[in-house]
Amino acid sequence: MSSYLPAPVVTNLGDGFYDPVLPARFPTHRLRFRNQRWAEHVGLGNLDDMAWEDHFAKFSPLIGNLESPLALRYHGHQFGVYNPALGDGRGFLFAQLRDDDGRLLDLGTKGSGQTPWSRGGDGRLTLKGGVREVLATEMLEALGVPTSKSFSLFETGEMLFRGDEPSPTRSSVLVRLSHSHVRFGSFQRHAHARDLPRLERLLEYAIEHYTPEARGASGLEARALAFVAAASRKSAHLAASFMAAGFVHGVLNTDNMVITGESFDYGPYRFLPTYDPSFVAAYFDETGMYAFGRQPTVMLWNVARLAEALRPLAPDGDFRAALQSFEDTFHSAMQSRFLARLGLASRGVDEDARLVDAIFGFLDLAKGLGYERFFFDWYGGMTREGHALAGQAKAHYAGGAFDNFRSAIAHYAAKRPEALDHPYFAGDAPCTLLIDEIESIWSAIDERDDWAPFESKIAAIRTMGAAIEASVPIISI
Template identity: 75%
Template sequence: MMTSSYIAAPVFAELGDGFYDPVTPARFPVHHLRFRNQRWAERLGLGELDDAAWETHFARFEPLPGNLKAPLALRYHGHQFGIYNPALGDGRGFLFAQLRESSEAGGRLLDLGTKGSGTTPWSRGGDGKLTLKGGVREVLATEMLEAAGVYTSKSFSLFETGEMLFRGDEPSPTRSSVLVRLSHSHVRFGSFQRHAHARDVERLRRLFDFSIEHYVPELHGAKDVTGLEERVVAFVKIVGERSARLAARWMATGFVHGVLNTDNMSITGESFDYGPYRFLPRYDPDFVAAYFDEGGRYAFGRQPTVVLWNVARLADALRPLAPDADFHPAMLAFEDAFHTAMRAGLLARLGVVSREVDEDARLVDGIYGFLDADAGHPRSVGYDAFFFDWYGGIPRAARTMASARADRYQGPAFDAFHSALAGYAAVRPDALGDAYFEREDPCTLLIDEIEDIWSAIDTRDDWGPFEAKIADIRAMGAVMRLRAE
C-alpha cells in the first residue's frame, strides 16, 4: 500500500508526440529481488509495499496508482566521444513513473526509470537487457556516491530475471537483471539536441518551457518580466553551474565516470548512468575508466573540461530560441562555480571548516602537491586513504603518524600540505571518536573489490559481500554526513 507521502505526478506525458514512445515492458522468467532501497521508498510513500506489490510494480512494471498508464521510452540525441549521434534514445530503459516529494522535503519532481527492461524503438538491434553484474555495479556506484556527497541517481530496485545474456565485453553467457533508478530528471542535454538537430523550434521551445517549470523554478517565476533570450542564457548558466558542481564533487571524490557523452548529462546536474566507472586507487589525472576510451578523452583530470564542452553543446542546441544570445558569461560562470565547489568538496572530504579563499586555495594546492608526489611511490597512500588519515585536520595527526602509512607522510610535499592544514578546525570533532575512524583503512570501492563481490555472486551465489559492502558504505555515509540530494 502507498502512504500519504506518495504523490503521483506523471507530467512528462504532457509534452506529447515527438518526445517519447509508449512501450511494453519485457516479461522475465523469474523475479529474484536482490536490492530494495527502503530508505528512499519510505521518503516517496512506497516503503510499505509488500514483496508481492514491489515485484508487481518494479519487475512486472504494472503502473503505480495515478501514474503513467504505459512506460515511455524517451527520445534524445547526443555527442558520443565528441561525435554527434542522431540514432540515440532509450534503448533498454524507459520512464516508468513520476512522483512529487512532499513540500516539507522540497517538493521536487522525481522519476522512476529503468535499465534492462526490454527493447524499444531505439534499441538499435540490442536485446534491451541488463547483465546482473551491470546491475550490481550500478547499485554499488550509486550507494558510494550518495555516501560521498555526490548528487547522484539512486538505485531503487534490482531484480535478477533468470535469463542468460551474451555480451562481447564480459564472460558469457551471464546472468540478467532489471534495475529501477530514482532520478531528479530524465531531461538530458541530448534531449534538446534532438529537436535542434531536426530544426523543430516548436518542440525545442516546449521542452525548454517544461524544463524551466519543473526543474528551474527560479526562472519559471520570472517568465512574465524577462524576455526569452534572457531566460535561455540564464538557463544555460544555471545548468552549467550545476554541472560544474557535479564535476567538482566527482574530482574531490576521485570518481571517473567513463562515458561523459552529452546524452549522459542531466539538466539538474545529477550524476547517472554507470557503465565503466572507476574510483581512483591513487591520484592520476590520466586515469581512464573505459577500456574503449583509447584517447583518454574522459580521463579523470579531463572531466571538468569535458563537462564544460558539453554545456557549450547545450547552448548550441538552444541557439534557435535565442539567435543573438551571448553565452560567454555562462561559460565563465562554470569556471567560477567549479573552482568554488572544488575547494568546498576537498575541504568536506578533509572534514575541516573553510577559512579565507586564499588559505583554502593554499590548502588545495597542498593536497594535490602531496597526492601528486605520492602517486609514483610503490606504496602510495592512495586517494581515499589520504583523506581518511587526515580527516578533521591536525587533531588526527597523532593517530595517523602511528599508523602503517606513517612513513609516507614526510618530505617537502607533505610538509607543505601539513603547514597549510595547520589552523583548520574540524567540522565535526565528535566524528573522530567514531569507530569508523578507529579502523586502519577507509571504506573504498576500487575495481578489485567490485570484482571480488561479483565473483562471490557469480560462482557461489553468495550475496553476503555485496550486502556487507552496502552496509559499510552506509555506515561511512552516516559518519561523514556529506550532503547529497
C-alpha cells in the same frame, strides 16, 4: 514516512518526445536489492513484496501514474562525435512523483526490454551491471556526490551474451530514482531537427519543473540564457564532486548529462586507487578523453553543446557569461568539496584555495598513497595527525610536498569534531570501492550465489556515510 504523490507531468510535452513501450516479460523475479530508505522518502516504503515485484519487475503502473512506460528520445555527442540515432534503448521512464519539498522525481529503468531505439540490442542488463550500479550509487551518495539512487534490482532468469564479459551471464532489471531524465541530448535532438516549437516546449518544461532560478527571466532569450547558466553551475558542482570523490564516470557523453547536475548511468566507472589525472575507466577510451583529470573540461564542453542547441531560441544571446559560470562555480565548489571531504571549516577563499593546491601538490608526488586513505587519515585536520603518522600510510607523510600540505592544513579546525567519535574512524582502513573489490563481490555471486559480500559492502558504505554526513553535505535529489 512521506506520502506517495504521483505527478506524471511528462505527458504534457506531447508528441515527439517519447514513445510508449511495453516492458519485457521475464522468466523469474528474484529481488536482490530494495532501497527501503528511499522508498520511504517517496511514499512507497509500505509496499509489500508482492506489490514491489508487481511494480518494479513486471512494471504494472503505479496508481495515478503513467499508464504506459515511455522510452525517451534524445541525441548526443559520444566521445565527441554527434550521434542522431540515440534514445532509450534498454530503459524507459516508468513513473514520476514528488517528494515533500515538491521536487519532481523520476523512476526510470535499465534492462527493461527493447524499444524503438534499441538499435539491434536485446534491451537487457546483465546482473553484474546491475550489481555494479547499485554499488556505485551507494558509494557516491555516501561521499556527497549528486547521483541517481538505485531503487530496486531484480534478477530476471535469462542468460545473456556479451562481448566484454564471460558469457552466458545472468540478467537483471534495475529501477533508478532520479531528479530528471532531461538530458543535454534531449535538447540536441530538437535543435538537430530544427524543430523550434518542440525545442521551446522542452525548455519551458525544464524551467517549470527543474530550474526555479530561471523562472523570473523575462522573454524567451533571457530564459534560455538563465537556464544554461543554471545547468552550467549544477554541472560544475558535479565536476567538483567527482574530483573530491576520486570518481571516474567513464562515458561523459552529452546524453549522459542531465540538466539537474546529477550523475547517472554507471557503466565502466572506476574509483581512483591513487591520485592520477590520466586514469581512465573505460577500456575503449583509448585517447583518455574521459580521464579523471579531464572530466571538468569535458563537462564544460558538454555545457557548451547545450548552449549551442538552445541558440536557435536566442540567436542574439550572449552565452559567454552562462559558460563562465561553470569556471567560477567549479573553483569555489572544489574548495567546499575538499573541505567537506576533510571535515574542515572554511578559513576564507584565499586560504582554502591554498589548501586545495597543497593537497594536489602532495598527492601528485605521493605515489602509491591510496586516494581514500588520504582523506581517511586527515579527516578532521591536525586532530588526526597522530593517527596518520602512525598508520599504514605513514611512510608517505614526509618530504617537501607533505610539509607544504601540513603547513596549509595546520590552522584549520574540524567542522564537527564529534564526527571523529564515530566507530568508522576507530578502524585502521577506509571504506573503498576499487575494481578488485567489485570483481571479488561479483565472483562470490557468480560462482556461489553468495550475496553476503555485496550486502556487507553496502553496509560498510552506509556506515562511512553515517560517519561523515555531519561534515559532508549529502546532496539529495
